[in-house]
Amino acid sequence: MDELKNKLEELKDLAGKNNLDINKSLAEIEAMLNVGKDSPTWEKVQLARRLDRPGALEFINLICDDFMELHGDRYFKDDPALIGGIGTINGQAITFIGNQKGSNLKENLYRNYGMGGPEGYRKALRLAKQAEKFNRPVVTLIDTSGAYPGPEAEARGIGEAIAQNLKHFSLLKVPIICFVIGEGGSGGALGIGVGDKLYMLENTIYSVISPEGFASILLRDSNKAREAADIMKMTAKDLFEFGIIHGIIPEAPGGVQNDPAYTAEMMKELILSNIAVLRKKKPESLIRYRSRKIREVGHFTESAREEQDLFKLFTRLFS
Amino acid sequence: MDELKNKLEELKDLAGKNNLDINKSLAEIEAMLNVGKDSPTWEKVQLARRLDRPGALEFINLICDDFMELHGDRYFKDDPALIGGIGTINGQAITFIGNQKGSNLKENLYRNYGMGGPEGYRKALRLAKQAEKFNRPVVTLIDTSGAYPGPEAEARGIGEAIAQNLKHFSLLKVPIICFVIGEGGSGGALGIGVGDKLYMLENTIYSVISPEGFASILLRDSNKAREAADIMKMTAKDLFEFGIIHGIIPEAPGGVQNDPAYTAEMMKELILSNIAVLRKKKPESLIRYRSRKIREVGHFTESAREEQDLFKLFTRLFS
Amino acid sequence: MVDLKNPYVQVTETECPRCLTVMTREAMIEHKQVCRGCGYHFRMPAAARIHLIADEGSFVEMDADLISKNPLSLEGYEDKISQAQKKSDLSDAVVTGTAKIDGRECVLGVMSFQFMGGSMGSVVGEKITRAMLHGADTNKPVILFTASGGARMQEGIFSLLQMAKTANAAALLDDLKVPFFIVLTHPTTGGVTASFAMLGDVALAEPGALIGFAGPRVIEGTINKKLPAGFQSAEFQQEKGFVDKIVPRNELKNTLSFLLKTHGGA
Amino acid sequence: MVDLKNPYVQVTETECPRCLTVMTREAMIEHKQVCRGCGYHFRMPAAARIHLIADEGSFVEMDADLISKNPLSLEGYEDKISQAQKKSDLSDAVVTGTAKIDGRECVLGVMSFQFMGGSMGSVVGEKITRAMLHGADTNKPVILFTASGGARMQEGIFSLLQMAKTANAAALLDDLKVPFFIVLTHPTTGGVTASFAMLGDVALAEPGALIGFAGPRVIEGTINKKLPAGFQSAEFQQEKGFVDKIVPRNELKNTLSFLLKTHGGA
Ligand SMILES: [Zn+2]
Numbered sequence A, B: 001m002d003e004l005k006n007k008l009e010e011l012k013d014l015a016g017k018n019n020l021d022i023n024k025s026l027a028e029i030e031a032m033l034n035v036g037k038d039s040p041t042w043e044k045v046q047l048a049r050r051l052d053r054p055g056a057l058e059f060i061n062l063i064c065d066d067f068m069e070l071h072g073d074r075y076f077k078d079d080p081a082l083i084g085g086i087g088t089i090n091g092q093a094i095t096f097i098g099n100q101k102g103s104n105l106k107e108n109l110y111r112n113y114g115m116g117g118p119e120g121y122r123k124a125l126r127l128a129k130q131a132e133k134f135n136r137p138v139v140t141l142i143d144t145s146g147a148y149p150g151p152e153a154e155a156r157g158i159g160e161a162i163a164q165n166l167k168h169f170s171l172l173k174v175p176i177i178c179f180v181i182g183e184g185g186s187g188g189a190l191g192i193g194v195g196d197k198l199y200m201l202e203n204t205i206y207s208v209i210s211p212e213g214f215a216s217i218l219l220r221d222s223n224k225a226r227e228a229a230d231i232m233k234m235t236a237k238d239l240f241e242f243g244i245i246h247g248i249i250p251e252a253p254g255g256v257q258n259d260p261a262y263t264a265e266m267m268k269e270l271i272l273s274n275i276a277v278l279r280k281k282k283p284e285s286l287i288r289y290r291s292r293k294i295r296e297v298g299h300f301t302e303s304a305r306e307e308q309d310l311f312k313l314f315t316r317l318f319s
Numbered sequence C, D: 001m002v003d004l005k006n007p008y009v010q011v012t013e014t015e016c017p018r019c020l021t022v023m024t025r026e027a028m029i030e031h032k033q034v035c036r037g038c039g040y041h042f043r044m045p046a047a048a049r050i051h052l053i054a055d056e057g058s059f060v061e062m063d064a065d066l067i068s069k070n071p072l073s074l075e076g077y078e079d080k081i082s083q084a085q086k087k088s089d090l091s092d093a094v095v096t097g098t099a100k101i102d103g104r105e106c107v108l109g110v111m112s113f114q115f116m117g118g119s120m121g122s123v124v125g126e127k128i129t130r131a132m133l134h135g136a137d138t139n140k141p142v143i144l145f146t147a148s149g150g151a152r153m154q155e156g157i158f159s160l161l162q163m164a165k166t167a168n169a170a171a172l173l174d175d176l177k178v179p180f181f182i183v184l185t186h187p188t189t190g191g192v193t194a195s196f197a198m199l200g201d202v203a204l205a206e207p208g209a210l211i212g213f214a215g216p217r218v219i220e221g222t223i224n225k226k227l228p229a230g231f232q233s234a235e236f237q238q239e240k241g242f243v244d245k246i247v248p249r250n251e252l253k254n255t256l257s258f259l260l261k262t263h264g265g266a
């Protein structure tokens, strides 16, 4: 593995010297090779939750030439816990959507620690639909401990809002590329996490419940979060091995906060290379492929049985 | 005119004796003939506002064999000031939407006197879209002094909600038949008033502002409402002469509250006969015709100029 | 396979938690497991539910042979599944199949809270999805009864992603204009609420059913105080705009029949 | 026709209503009619607005010859129209045409509050509609600046129905995927708010602009008390989710340029 990495570095140098634009595919190879790196799960949980970890807006500003934030769900409010807008990379317009925790106490409070309410998810859907209308790809940046579990969010239908996103993102007719940039917590993460490609930064996590929650419910001891984190298999490496994510993006030694630009550059390249490929697909084959990928996830046994043929359904859909 | 009416009665009798189903077209003729009836505008304003006048739900129950009310906007609340659901007439499914004032003080308070908030208009849109999805015609029953002019309605976007209805109703791909059954007040009425056909009950009004508002703003004397009502031309007869409504539906002597079933029967026949005709149109010709009708309204002069050709636009829309 | 020959085998004498009326097994069956004293709607086993809703003999089960694996290799998970299977007579927390209601064909899925709290893992997600896709494929309206404590945490990330899977199936149903009706029963929370349960064309609910995303205890933990009575009840959710109609159990079949009748024009 | 040779003919020396700074005519023009002292955005005549936004010499007016009739035969209405025309140098409360912004073609409409409070009668409704349909026809993005007290009551039911007309045009634009941008300026209320003003793909607003359906005095009449400061301001509307971005006047052209640039893929 190390040898392969060295070769990769040499190749990069060579390409750079010859002004060859092979970086894009290299970034992808690198993202997949990076799987080798390993450290205890709990360390990653802590790194993923660091206050000084760059958030969605910080990454967007590093990735984009220009960015215009757009506000509001058109129903009830603008949710600062979930941001979005239009950015350009090399003149190409892209819609960005991301959880935003804030990086100090004042910001944390303003942004409700990145725990979106229904308004945030409805804003995300509005912006995604707008992107579809104008044929802009969508990039989502996931970083939340979960949707806000408070009474106002419940009263205004946080469950319904997330459900609508899962539904509409799954058939959105433009490419969607998702990155877990910090915490990928449960339905709040998945609510902006349905897409064609899913990458995780090296020190991030993605799980159905927090290790603390898992420990207290299934291990019946809320102090066993560290142990739960291992059992749950929530790191980038775990999810890559499960076949759920497409690659792992390296962070600087000690965590992405030490060199956000390094990781942002990789993300930018992945965005551009993926868009270049996905753009070539017809919308119907794009969403057929996306649906198949979503359909595939799950572990069960059954007696031999013919697999349902999605193709026939999609043919009707586009006839 | 009276002679014509007598002939009509004779024709009805004859048809009835011979079991001929010509009632549907007769109802239409009758609705147009009824234009002749006349009484002072202020009397109509008062009749339109009577507390004991039947409301949307009362008419729906008289018109339908069966009715299931559906609740909620899927965002914030169920607005009792604006009701809707699925009804059947002769086994045919139709979506009904209407303002609902309530007929006693307790009901008035519960239903906010029929002054809908954004949630009511969003529920109406949801039900209209659902009707379109399942190819059900839509019938709306207008009876409101206006949308609710309170701070909550403003904060949750009453203007936006009405605007969306005007937009989406204007291109809805199923027939829409609208009836003013009481007060047709301003944007709150128009918010469920865009359709293929618009009828007014004999003693109803439809205007951009209440006569009281007109009097206080333009006549600078809020006591001149009676005078304003005449100036504003807000009766069924006025609007028929303007070419804005398609017919006037008779009420029992003294007002519809004296015999709601008589008027409901006419409405039922108009609904069925109109649906029979409109159903035959392709959706594209249905909404092209509707758009043209909406486009036509207005009074202005200009130098000779070619009329913009909507046909070309619609051809693109359906290509 | 669900045993429809003995649909009430799981029904026992029960005391109403609200008014303390004791109902014999016979009374429970006769009153469709609704309290005679106060109208409280007891949880209903899947077989009894199907017996209540589907025309006699019309239900044909699908995918009865799907059995959960243990993707996290979690200690004790297989045992828990076996125990739940024995206790409930079901293979997992949902039964799906085709049925007729007053002669009209439909796809019918019924979740069972009795099976590990109706939690959604790979099997529930897959069966719900297949049921919806079968409806899409054959143009049959889909009716799903929900009852769930949320995602099945024992299956980790795979349980979370069942939400996306079922929502994707709902999206396909929607685009193909095949009617999709949801009946929310007590309790419906977590990942089921945040996916297919909130995506029906019409959402019905049984009286008093708890419906929400975060459970009441989690919310109380967030705000550090008690929630008001009735918070997240079916009645609350209708008032908040998320439930079309609350339907007492003895009117459910008629209401579903009306919906099937009025959604035939697609 | 709007006189773009002398775009600032309507601009005069003015005292800021908020901080009482007095601005000379020259200062007003230099600062784009934004208060030097506190940033207060003064109302802007249509000609000045077009001069600010459109590339020099690019604006070509459409439908300048539409003149209102008097459909209710209301006493004094014709006189009012003539007076407004004289006062504002406009034929009615909106100017529409084609323009370029940083070289990109678009359809541009600018309402003027100066003309009978920017009220929407048949002429405003028709010109706005034609502008949108021209955008639909030629695939040019449409940008509309709103400023209105609401429907023009003097035209009775005809003014109300202009809401439906402009919303129908917005629906066509939407279905054809032609970009539609709204800039809400002070004040935008009534029938304009409840129709095309709320139907843009992106809604910008000038700082401090009053935006609402019912006017503040009507609302205060409903609740019988004063509204809090800032109610219905642009900032309030952004917080409530109805405005995408508040853009100070000196950044407006750049922002619109960015939007035109990023909505070219349709
Ligand atoms: Zn009881």
Ligand SMILES: [Zn+2]
Binding pocket: D016, D017, D018, D019, D020, D021, D035, D036, D037, D038, D039, D040
């Ligand atoms: Zn000032």
